[in-house]
Amino acid sequence: MKKNLLFLLVFISMTLYSQKNKSTQLGRTTLKELKMTVYENDSSANAVVLYEHGNFYKDPANNHNLRTDFYFRIKIINKNAFDLATINLVTYKKENIKNVRAKTYNISSSGAMIIDDLQEKDIFTKEITKNYTQITFTLPNIKEGSVIEYSYSVISPYIKIEDWKFQSEIPKMKSDFDASLPGYYTYKIRLVGFKNLDKEESTIKKNCLNNSIGQFSCAIISYGMSNIPAFKEESYMTSKKNFESKLVFDLKSVINLNGKTNYTTTWKAAEHTLKKYFLDNQTSRKGFFHRNLPENIFVIGNSLERAKKVYKYIQNYYTWNEWYWNGNAETQIRAAFQEKSGSVLDINLALFNALKAAEIETYIVMLSTRSNGLPTKLYPVTNDFNYVLVKAIIDGKEYFLDATNKFTPFGQVPERCLNGEARVIDFDKVGYWQEITQIKKTNSTIKVLLKLNKDYEFGGQIKITTTGYSALNKRETIALLSKEAYLESLEGNNESLLIDAYNNENLDNPDKTFIENFKARIESDPLNADTKKITINPFVMGRTKENPFKLKERNYPVDIGYPKKTTSLISIYVPEGYSVSRLPKSMAIKLPNNDGLYILDVKHEGETVTIYSKLQFNKSVFSSREYHYLKEFYKQIIEAESVFIEFTLQN
Numbered sequence: 001m002k003k004n005l006l007f008l009l010v011f012i013s014m015t016l017y018s019q020k021n022k023s024t025q026l027g028r029t030t031l032k033e034l035k036m037t038v039y040e041n042d043s044s045a046n047a048v049v050l051y052e053h054g055n056f057y058k059d060p061a062n063n064h065n066l067r068t069d070f071y072f073r074i075k076i077i078n079k080n081a082f083d084l085a086t087i088n089l090v091t092y093k094k095e096n097i098k099n100v101r102a103k104t105y106n107i108s109s110s111g112a113m114i115i116d117d118l119q120e121k122d123i124f125t126k127e128i129t130k131n132y133t134q135i136t137f138t139l140p141n142i143k144e145g146s147v148i149e150y151s152y153s154v155i156s157p158y159i160k161i162e163d164w165k166f167q168s169e170i171p172k173m174k175s176d177f178d179a180s181l182p183g184y185y186t187y188k189i190r191l192v193g194f195k196n197l198d199k200e201e202s203t204i205k206k207n208c209l210n211n212s213i214g215q216f217s218c219a220i221i222s223y224g225m226s227n228i229p230a231f232k233e234e235s236y237m238t239s240k241k242n243f244e245s246k247l248v249f250d251l252k253s254v255i256n257l258n259g260k261t262n263y264t265t266t267w268k269a270a271e272h273t274l275k276k277y278f279l280d281n282q283t284s285r286k287g288f289f290h291r292n293l294p295e296n297i298f299v300i301g302n303s304l305e306r307a308k309k310v311y312k313y314i315q316n317y318y319t320w321n322e323w324y325w326n327g328n329a330e331t332q333i334r335a336a337f338q339e340k341s342g343s344v345l346d347i348n349l350a351l352f353n354a355l356k357a358a359e360i361e362t363y364i365v366m367l368s369t370r371s372n373g374l375p376t377k378l379y380p381v382t383n384d385f386n387y388v389l390v391k392a393i394i395d396g397k398e399y400f401l402d403a404t405n406k407f408t409p410f411g412q413v414p415e416r417c418l419n420g421e422a423r424v425i426d427f428d429k430v431g432y433w434q435e436i437t438q439i440k441k442t443n444s445t446i447k448v449l450l451k452l453n454k455d456y457e458f459g460g461q462i463k464i465t466t467t468g469y470s471a472l473n474k475r476e477t478i479a480l481l482s483k484e485a486y487l488e489s490l491e492g493n494n495e496s497l498l499i500d501a502y503n504n505e506n507l508d509n510p511d512k513t514f515i516e517n518f519k520a521r522i523e524s525d526p527l528n529a530d531t532k533k534i535t536i537n538p539f540v541m542g543r544t545k546e547n548p549f550k551l552k553e554r555n556y557p558v559d560i561g562y563p564k565k566t567t568s569l570i571s572i573y574v575p576e577g578y579s580v581s582r583l584p585k586s587m588a589i590k591l592p593n594n595d596g597l598y599i600l601d602v603k604h605e606g607e608t609v610t611i612y613s614k615l616q617f618n619k620s621v622f623s624s625r626e627y628h629y630l631k632e633f634y635k636q637i638i639e640a641e642s643v644f645i646e647f648t649l650q651n
Contacts, residue, residue, distance in 0.1 A: 019055065020059070020067075022055050024151070025071075026071075028051070028149070029149055031111070031113060033050055034105055034146075038077065045171050046077055046080040046081035047170045048074070049073070049074050049075075050173050051176075052073070052175045053175075054069070055177075056179040056180065057179070066161075067155050068154045068156075070151060070152055072149070074170075076142060078144050087137055088135075090132055090134050090135075095155065096155045097155075100135070100137065101150060102137060102151075103116065104116040104149075105147040105148075105149065106141065106146050117140075122140070123137045161251075166247070167195070169231060173228075174225075176223070176224040178220070180218065189247060190247070191248075192248055193245030193246060194556070195229075197224065200223055201222040202219055202222070204218070231244050236559055237557075239371050242374050266380065268430045269380070270380035273382060286357040289350070289353050304394050307358065307399075310357075315406055318347045320341075320342070323345075324344045324369065325345055325387075333353065336350065344388055344402075347404050348390050349388065352364060355390065360394060361392065367422035367436075368387065369386055369419060370415070371416065372386045372419075374420055377433060385423070387416075389401065389402050389422065390403075391424055391434075400412075402417065405476070406510075408510060409472075412439060412472070413436060415472075418436060421434060441468050442467065443468065444565070445464070445466075446462070446464050448461075448538075450540075450572045451575075452575035458522040459521045459522075462541060464515070464541070465515050468562070471510070471514035474514055475514060487499045487502055496522050496523040497521075497522060498522070498523065504517070533648050534578065535645065536645050537641075538572060538609075539568070540570075544637045545642075547635055547638060558626070561620055563620055564617055568614075569612055571608055572609045575647055577650055578647040581646045582646035586600055587599075591626070595622070596615075598613070598614070598640075600613045
């Protein structure tokens, strides 16, 4: 999926201002493009990028700052793509956007081209925060069939090159990126995604830059792709950043008057930087926590129990402020402790220090969350990380900990943290990559006992027990909603379900199994005077109704987060005076390599119909090659759980 391009160490010249001539200018729309009514490579597309181009270079006319000229030409096929005509551009601090130009092309009844230009007064600028500014404009006179064309330039003093995204939510016919990169900057270029380049060119011009630093070579690079399909998101995926085809530029080093500065060197050096800047030397505050935590915690003889008491104290003491990283390199443990609130970094560093104070072997763990994308492992890039966990080793057993959520059991981390391998930092030695393991298994058990009442409703008891992430998700949902809202959501998600009474057990004790008890009624099809039949779908809670996999082809993995198991045991008494005239069929299906299974066992014995089902996944990540097996797997489950039990009145 990630490919190192042949040209890894690249250079640029301040003298190559002729690079500007490579930038694409407006006025390239044709009548053929205007007459297009459908994109032949994707007939479902609402729009298609006809051409886009980025051109990066040093600009002497703007104080030798870095400049990127952007050009886009897009065919609007139908009204569902009208939103593409509104452009929002965000700049950071000292960046500037210049030379905004835009045109809308339509075709007249006589077949002539009509052009509407964007007016300067229709370009709006507003300050989002003290660091970010947004420029917005909407192209005029948008219709079904229009072609929009716009260009702009970003002038930046910052040496970071933004990713060039070949792939997006709409298909593209052609996408190019050219660059002339400074000779005193060294980058490593990566191609991410599943599509190969159609164009990959690089040339070096020696001795093209002379200044007070020295003499440098220059390089011109050019990359391109054609016929790029739209990236279509679907259930059970991590960040689309991991899979969209794009170029990534990682800055390795910079040469200036003070010498050479390396940005990606060794992990030992990178971890030293993390300790000094990101962790702000707050990892030496164990004395503070020894003084401020209850003294009776530190005298507990059993190491595991002592660690659990520390974890529970920190977990319940702090309130998470919803920040992963607090926006800068400085975290003040004392201030966060006094405020009883903080970011993920604040809270989990407090946990780290408190465990250290309790003489527990503990390490900082850096990771990138599922929504943030996978960190590169080719070389150290600390900016890839956005989250901190704690790893404790107790009696030879490893525990990964996160104290930001009051409902998370000891040894379990939030699902957002399950994103491949994390980096364990050992400040005395070089750290290492490790997959986060979970202590708690994720299981759900549903027990249902139903009997027909005089109103032709099946009433009875439902008991649901959950562990692991299933329990965590339920506890979080109940904490966010009122009891009434929670029960209404259950009734809304389970047709025909009416809940008369409800209670739960162990809501505030995440280390124990979460139990829910319901007194409920299930609306059946009413007695029919002609057919004298009653029908009921027995899967009254947790029924699989929709296939999460709908794509014809999926090029990225299916990541369900964690192995899981759901079992149901449903008992329905045969109504008095009725016989069973139809039952679901028993079945059993498996995924290849026993990676998942579904069992449905239906029995009618005496006056009771018993239905046992089990859905189990034995791994968390399935490759794109296994996608069609999963799709068919769910199709069969939906069919199996769509059937009804039928009772017929006896003569």
